[in-house]
Amino acid sequence: MYLVLIYTQGFAIKQKVNPWKTYVKLSAVLMGSHGLTKGSLAYLNYPAQIMFKSTKVLPVMIMGAFIPGLRRKYPVHEYISAMLLVVGLILLTLADAGTSPNFSVIGILMILAL
Template sequence: MFKSTKVLPVMIMGAFVPGLRRKYPFHEYIFALLLVVCLILFTLADAETSPNFSIIGVIMISDALIMDMFLGNFQEAIFTMNPKTA
């Protein structure tokens, strides 16, 4: 479930990467907000069944999201700043 929210950290990081400083259309902010609300609702509904999460799994998926956040944005920044690399 959390892997599907990859778009949120990528959008946040895209606004701060030098060379990109991306501005997103208004509708993409709405979709991101909707994604956050749905994730909160899903987590709250799942909390009633008292799930048992492994801390190692949570750390691994969090690391994967962080790496995805950096990877896509830095690749795009490199290709934008150096068109010969594409």
């Protein structure tokens, strides 16, 4: 669908950065991530799903800090906010598992898979 819309708007690629195979793989991963996110609603309630989706910034920070080609340095306040996010996630998980009838470890694994 995106390709059709790009074509109808007259957008032309001046120079491709990556081969088409890379774009196809990326779109498959994004499609799988979206499907697992929607499928996890059968096992999690909506607030828990949103909280787990917000933690996807943590692997990005970890990868950015430790991959030799990137070696990004984040300010101290970003590390503090990441730790607070993890603490909030733990507290929500503990509170929600005891009170919500629609909460399962399968849903957590689905939302964290991609």
